[in-house]
Amino acid sequence: MKNNVSIGLLGLGVVGSGVIRLIEDHQEELVHQLGCGVDVKGVLVRNLEKTRDVQVDRSYLTTDPNDVLHNPEIDVIVEVMGGIDEARKYILEAFATRKHVVTANKDLIALHGQELQEAASRNQCDLFYEASVAGGIPILRGLVDGLVSDRIQQVMGIVNGTTNYILTKMNEEGVTYEDALKEAQELGFAEADPTADVEGLDAARKMAILSRLAFSTDVELEDVEVKGIANLELADLQYGKQLGYTMKLIGYSNFHNQHVEVSVQPTFLSNQHPLAAVKNEYNAVYVNGEAVGETMFYGAGAGSLPTATAIMSDVVAVITNMRLGVNGRRFVSPRFKKELTPPEERFGQFYIRMHVKDEVGAFAAISHVFNQMDISFERILQIPRSKTELAEVILITHRTALATFQESMNKLYTLDVVASVESSFRVEGDGKK
């Protein structure tokens, strides 16, 4: 039996406490699988006096990062403090002292992943970050393992639990965005300032990380087109539902002809698509590979113990590598230089809702615009609106290029019969089982 391997924690919030709890509860399993125990020998905190809901030896708590980063007994640093600049500095320092790093910090990895990975390799250290995307779902390892003998063509993800909870409430209970957000905040599924979640930024960070690994290309955060859910109207969700679609905040990325396209936007998913059944605060990542076909990974996207589980699977991988003497040797640089897909090569189906003058020839004029652009329709819905002279018209197009769709929209605006275009969304999953 070897000596214990000791880890140092940077941060002791919800996730850090979960890590300590798992290490305590699973000592026996860890010894059985690794041949050695795991303990915690240093924890960086902001406040030494705060009451914690896990038992930690007070002598291991410190407010000085050097006590953890330069403790020679510690082999693995677990970074769960969050934020960018300090976390980056500490992680680079950990590599310099030959410590391995496990982090749950998606903001940091989305922004500086490549730099940190290279620093890790240079020092023969491991840098793992499974917990940074979709909490308890082991999606990053799945992508990297699958990549070698397959070509991933498309990744679609519901990677933000807050927005999925809000959209589920709106869709199933017909409550407004504001009420659903309020309920999510009361239940702890949304933060007091929900901006990063509802504006799609959190999902964008995760999609940057996923796309990087899936397509072996250096996608950056700013390459992700982002649209949030804060302006969604209940009416659109209800029309979509009537037509067989569920509104989800979908992270979409694909790789075709060496071109990569990454976006996060409210999307109507066909109810036939497996992601359409992912409800409440759950996350799921759907991957389409040339050989393997459709796969989907589903689970909790956040929470103390699910996230801590992902961190522990990384810690176990680090320790296994330590025992085999092979740390820092599994990282492979991206194969492809990134090139973004131009709008004329970006294909999709689209939903449009507009207000149209209720008069003879109105629909013919609209059809003519789409006809000219060679766009045909999957679904059409027209509803008279009481109290106005306008009808509500909803169209779902067949697959077409984004550029072509945008041009048609511009032409629609010039039509006399079109009073307003109320909304438009991407549509996915038709024709899939």
Next chain:
Amino acid sequence: MKNNVSIGLLGLGVVGSGVIRLIEDHQEELVHQLGCGVDVKGVLVRNLEKTRDVQVDRSYLTTDPNDVLHNPEIDVIVEVMGGIDEARKYILEAFATRKHVVTANKDLIALHGQELQEAASRNQCDLFYEASVAGGIPILRGLVDGLVSDRIQQVMGIVNGTTNYILTKMNEEGVTYEDALKEAQELGFAEADPTADVEGLDAARKMAILSRLAFSTDVELEDVEVKGIANLELADLQYGKQLGYTMKLIGYSNFHNQHVEVSVQPTFLSNQHPLAAVKNEYNAVYVNGEAVGETMFYGAGAGSLPTATAIMSDVVAVITNMRLGVNGRRFVSPRFKKELTPPEERFGQFYIRMHVKDEVGAFAAISHVFNQMDISFERILQIPRSKTELAEVILITHRTALATFQESMNKLYTLDVVASVESSFRVEGDGKK
């Protein structure tokens, strides 16, 4: 750049051809990730003259297993011939000559997994079998990785594509079992002799393998209780649907108080359960861990390329281990001696359909039986049957012990008002999101 690693194939059917195709198509990715190429230097076939739909150098084809098993250039054996006795013999011989083995053979692993794994470890060889369960879904690695810092409490799987296809047709299109089977056979989703699939044996093998890994206990094939779908009546599926449940062939296993319970049986799943949305020939495995909570892995359960993808992920793992010099060192023996759960500790909800005399006090008599046994109901449905004096009564119980439920059933049979109990099924997924 290192020399190529050479593999030898035992068998060149649908899956073997897929492996050859992936190796050819992904040489560049393999070199990029492994630092060396992969080639095929020997293929055991039954018939040298048969026309193949993949290109293989004729000089590598052989009908003599020794040409593959004793070829010193070959490091990794990929067994895709199927069957038990011969495959077992060849694999043991491969270990004796220090070759690593990757197999897709669920029958063999379900029956002799433990013996083969021990032979592999003794010879410092790897034995991997990701492709043996749920084709392209990387579920086995996910279970083993997740096990170290979590306790898996329950595994539920749709692990047979043929039966899931048949049940989807019956449920969604209202066709009979016989017609659905015929359609599945025409489309190649069911074999000419569908016995192993429709009787649940194929699923039982996979559940034995999954349970062994999930609970680290030596579950054997004969520990799995099996009931197939061949006698299902459309009426039950339709009543279930009316009540919010979908009929699926579910592999169910759980581990509680050191007791393990494994079964394969037609089960009504609440439509709220993520497995209920898994349609057609797709497979999915739902895992409930104490820390990670609910997770689900979804994908193609069979097919040439999805299965070949799983095999190649194992081949890549073997080669990575070879390059690091750590083969045969990751296998850990089961932690727990198997003890099966007795019926009084097996809990579930149950669906019963019976024919009841349409007279005053009939339902009171039935209720009284369940009352005595302390079983209450989730749902009750009573329908008069035209042309007879009997009513159809469907009950779904709340959670209760299997032993208690069975005792109530025995009492029901003694009641004058109960003309017949037509069917009963397990019910899962109520109260889950």
